[in-house]
Amino acid sequence: MVKTWVLKAIRRYQRRGGAAAHFNLSCNFTPSCSEYTYQAIAKYGLFKGVKLGLKRIKRCNDPDCITVKSDPLP
Numbered sequence: 001m002v003k004t005w006v007l008k009a010i011r012r013y014q015r016r017g018g019a020a021a022h023f024n025l026s027c028n029f030t031p032s033c034s035e036y037t038y039q040a041i042a043k044y045g046l047f048k049g050v051k052l053g054l055k056r057i058k059r060c061n062d063p064d065c066i067t068v069k070s071d072p073l074p
Contacts, residue, residue: 003046010038028065031072033057039073 014034019025027033037053044052056071 003041006046006050007038007041010034010041014038028060028069029056029071030068033060036071036073043073 013022014032016022018032018034019027029036031039033053033056036056037049040052041049043049052073
């Protein structure tokens with residue numbers, strides 16, 4: 001139940017523009033951090049998925065990054 005709510009909240013965040021619209025930032029990775037977190041929660045469950053998503057978000061938004069890096073879900 002909570003997992004479904006969190007996944008719906010992520011999709012709503014993405015539909016409304018994601019990090020570009022809400023924080024004026026762009027992700028340095030593909031898939032985006034929100035999509036990565038969505039996939040992690042769907043595959044590994046709520047707790048491990050959120051943990052993986054937070055670790056990814058901590059690595060994102062490097063101002064010195066010139067190219068977008070591919071970082072798929074493990």
